[in-house]
Amino acid sequence: MKLSKFNFELPEELLAEYPAPNRDEARLMVLNRKEGTIEHKMFKDFIDYLDEDDVLVLNNTKVFPARLYGNKEKTGARIEVFLLRELNTETRLWDVLVDPARKIRIGNKLYFGEDESLVAEVIDNTTSRGRTLRFLFDGPYDEFRQKLTDLGQTPLPKYIKRDVEPEDAERYQTIYAKNEGAVAAPTAGLHFSKHLLKRLEIKGVNFAEVTLHVGLGTFSSVEVEDLSKHKMDSEEINIDEITAKIINTGISNKKRICAVGTTSMRALESSVSSSGTLNDYSGWTNKFLFPPHEFSIANMMITNFHTPKSTLLMMVSAFAGYEFIKEAYAEAIKEKYRFYTYGDAMLII
The missing domain is CATH 2.40.10.240 (QueA-like)
Structure with missing residues (x-):
């Protein structure tokens, strides 16, 4: 896989300067890998895609004013x-x-x-x-x-040209953030409202929390055409025994394991046992996920729409399939989905 394969024309007006008025009312594009279909929903419709005892993996890192x-x-x-x-x-x-x-x-x-x-x-x-x-x-x-x-100020990404506003301190943080250490938000998680999490809990969905302190490694630009030569900056992760047990129980019961965001996915893929289960782990990861890659833990993921040539786009292409993501992004641009940090979401099943 070459860097140039992940370039595309992204109209500047699709870069989201502000979040959706309500967290769970961003748009949601649903990609079904088995059927090869693309559906257009609202984020709060995400609940329809999980059942009792499925597992939702959340990155509970907390952004500090960096x-x-x-x-x-x-x-x-x-x-x-x-x-x-x-x-x-x-x-x-x-x-x-x-x-x-x-x-x-x-x-x-x-x-x-x-x-x-x-x-x-x-x-x-x-x-x-x-x-x-x-x-x-x-x-x-x-x-x-x-x-x-x-x-310190809330560390909004540089593409947002406006000044930081008081509401950014709250909206640039997931509602389940607890372990401070990130210099950027795990953005897929920004779409979850308290109401939606409560509805998922009532439905019987199990929550598993990991911590990956998002550093600039997640956003560092790739400077080499041959992706196998790119080195990711290390980021600190923690997966405790309770989380590993919840996820491994889900795997053994053939349940859906949904990674919320590329950071949750990187944490999971950084601590896989030889038998394809999750180990508890505390340390660092510089795992770089790009096509082709066989994912071991999660069989669903939520993610935002990413910028050209980003490592995040490469990861979702590995998970959903390069051609399918290319088609989905063309559709997203045509339908004017909002991209990047405060943008809309994609669910890959």
Whole structure:
């Protein structure tokens, strides 16, 4: 599989700037792999595709306000700092992206907040865009994290050109988010409302929670034509024994196992036993799923509509079939489905 096979013309007006008025009232395109059919529904109709004892796999990661704006010492230049990963809690070390990167060098200090009460020093150039910062903060750790939260903004993706609005803090978070650590939302899960989850629970659907802290690895662009040469950034995952048991019971009873989003799917595929069941696991994954790939755990998935040449598009093409996804995306553009983070959803059965 080549990178160029995943390119397509996406009209800019189909990139969703705002979420649907209600979470479960986005549109839902349903792809039936066995029948080769495409149906057009509303997201709340998803309940019709699951039965009692089927399993819904949710990624319970929680987004933290990872985007900060600071000023460079002496020049006062405004610098965007995007927090990626905490490296050391005691020394307050973080891997970050900075923009504009060309203005920031080792030894530079950055000041955050109107009172400039938070200071960071650049101590390493990790990549062409990335840096390692040490935050100079004397107080207790929980005070430091609160400071980051107070100063940070909801990290909406760059394609959304508008300013962050108060409702984004809630809408760019799944309603079941609990384990903080993601710098981007697991977007397929944004469509679930409390009402829809309650209806699924009453129907007898089992919920299994995994954690994959979404990092920039999920969104990093692919720079090589030969996909087998692409290296994903590692992301932290956790699958506990309870989750593994719920899912393995579903597998042994030949139930539907529905992965909500590409992140849930990556977590599942990163911890498969030789017998095709799920192992509990806590650690890191850099699993890159692209065609051809035999999926071991989930037999259904929910996902959003992804951008050209993205690793997310490659994964859904592996799950649904390359030609079928190509046909579905052409249909989505024709029918003006909304793409990307705040866009509409697809169910593949």
